Every structure is written in C-alpha cells, then in structure tokens.
Amino acid sequence: xxxxxxxxxxxxxxxxxxxxxxxxxxxxxxxxxxxxxxxxxxxxxxxxxxxxxxxxxxxxxxxxxxxxxxxxxxxxxxxxxxxxxxxxxxxxxxxxxxxxxxxxxxxxxxxxxxxxxxxxxxxxxxxxxxxxxxxxxxxxxxxxxxxxxxxxxxxxxxxxxxxxxxxxxxxxxxxxxxxxxxxxxxxxxxxxxxxxxxxxxxxxxxxxxxxxxxxxxxxxxxxxxxxxxxxxxxxxxxxxxxxxxxxxxxxxxxxxxxxxxxxxxxxxxxxxxxxxxxxxxxxxxxxxxxxxxxxxxxxxxxxxxxxxxxxx
Numbered sequence: 001x002x003x004x005x006x007x008x009x010x011x012x013x014x015x016x017x018x019x020x021x022x023x024x025x026x027x028x029x030x031x032x033x034x035x036x037x038x039x040x041x042x043x044x045x046x047x048x049x050x051x052x053x054x055x056x057x058x059x060x061x062x063x064x065x066x067x068x069x070x071x072x073x074x075x076x077x078x079x080x081x082x083x084x085x086x087x088x089x090x091x092x093x094x095x096x097x098x099x100x101x102x103x104x105x106x107x108x109x110x111x112x113x114x115x116x117x118x119x120x121x122x123x124x125x126x127x128x129x130x131x132x133x134x135x136x137x138x139x140x141x142x143x144x145x146x147x148x149x150x151x152x153x154x155x156x157x158x159x160x161x162x163x164x165x166x167x168x169x170x171x172x173x174x175x176x177x178x179x180x181x182x183x184x185x186x187x188x189x190x191x192x193x194x195x196x197x198x199x200x201x202x203x204x205x206x207x208x209x210x211x212x213x214x215x216x217x218x219x220x221x222x223x224x225x226x227x228x229x230x231x232x233x234x235x236x237x238x239x240x241x242x243x244x245x246x247x248x249x250x251x252x253x254x255x256x257x258x259x260x261x262x263x264x265x266x267x268x269x270x271x272x273x274x275x276x277x278x279x280x281x282x283x284x285x286x287x288x289x290x291x292x293x294x295x296x297x298x299x300x301x302x303x304x305x306x307x308x309x310x311x312x
Contacts, residue, residue, distance in 0.1 A: 116168025
C-alpha cells in the first residue's frame, strides 16, 4: 500500500474518531448498555423485566459492533472524503448508522426465516405412536388453556433425555424417547408445559434466533455474556410458568434432577433443550440447584395458598 494512501487513511481515522458525532453514537450505545445492566441487576425478582432487558442488551451489542465495523470500512473506502471533505465525517457516520441498521435487519430476517428449518432438518423426528398420543392430547389441552398458537409435537428416537421447542414460521415441540422412558407422567407433563411456556413467552423463536446469531458473531464479547444470560433467565421464567400451570412444580424439579446427569444434547439442540452441560456466566443453562430450589419454593407457596383457600 503506498505511503501517501496510508497517511490519508490515518488522517481519516483520526478525523473520524476525534469528531463528536461518532463518539456520541458510541458513548450513547455504551450508556444505554450500562443503564440496562444497572436496571437488570437491581430487579432480580422481576423475571419478565430481566428477560426484556437482556434482549435489549443483546440487540444493542449487535448494533454496536456493526457500527464500529462499518465505520472502519467507510474510513478505508472513503478515506479522502472523511479526512478532507467538510461534512465527510458526518456523511460517513450517518452512513455507518444506516448500514448497521440495514445489515442487522437483513441478517436478522434471514436467520429468523431459515434457522428453525435448518435445525429441524438436522434432528430426525417422527409422529407420536399410539401409546404416545397422550402427550399430544395433554399438550393441546394446555395450549387451549393458555391460548397458544398452533404447534406440533414430534418424537425423536434418542436415548438422551431431550425436550426442546424449535420455532420459526411454525412451532415444533420435540421430545426424545429417552426422556419418555426415564420420567413418570407427572414429570413429562411438567417438562412439556415448560416447553409450551417458551412458546407463550415468545422464548422459542428468540432462542433459535439468538443461538444462530451468536455463532455468526463469534467474536462479540457482549453476546458471549448476554446471550447465555438471556437463555438462563428464560429458563427460570418457563420453569415458574410450568409449575404454576400444572400446579406441580415439584414434579418438574424431580424431572430436572433425573435427566441432569445424562442430558447431553446433540449440536443442533445445544442451547435449546431444557437441560444441558455447562456452568458459570457463559452457560445457557441455570444452575440445577437454583432451578430446583426455586421450583420447590413455588411448590411450598402453592401448597400454602391451597390450604388457605380450603380454610376460607
């Protein structure tokens, strides 16, 4: 690369990143991220709010890195304009914002429409057999009670205990034969209801979307933290909703304990199944102990409420 071109690019980068507009955009993103993190940390008991906040954090992180990348591209491709034109920096910064929004929308739309289909193609499933039809009947009953959109229940032949919901244009709940053989009926119902609550809370579409997006943005440290945090919060929320709907949160707790040690989902299901391996801030699954404790606490609350109702 000629020396004079390197000098022009250096001047363009210097002019761009010492100009107020790009810095305002960057610091505005960071300020929004910091505010959302603060609100998240100070609202530990509001599960729905924490899920919404984490979703916002994830979206902001995507825009932030796209803006940095497109800004660098414009500084390289339009270096003379950025360095010397009167409104060069403003044009480049505005274009970077516009391109970031457009690219985000295109990538998001593509992933949204195709991710679920790709995952389902990699997971062999079949219709439930006659002795498994009770699963479909139960799921439809819960679906009508909760006002859920149409969905399909499928079975996968696998000894690994697996339950997940894959949502794109349609909703598909997948349960493995290994899970059906290992759990009793109340436990299976708790797991199924957990998966249906992902549909009710729009978790299932988001989980598929974020799972694929996080693989695309493999370099993004924000998504490496926020994406697993979103998944953990949504698992807690689905656990609670399942326990309240079935009235048997202890059965779901028992199911989680039974399948925890042997639940190692295949790559297409990783991050989507009800349980999986991994610990710490980079795991998409909440700690098993915490999930069980919350469910048992809910069981105690529901039992206490039931006794008070009978006394009244």
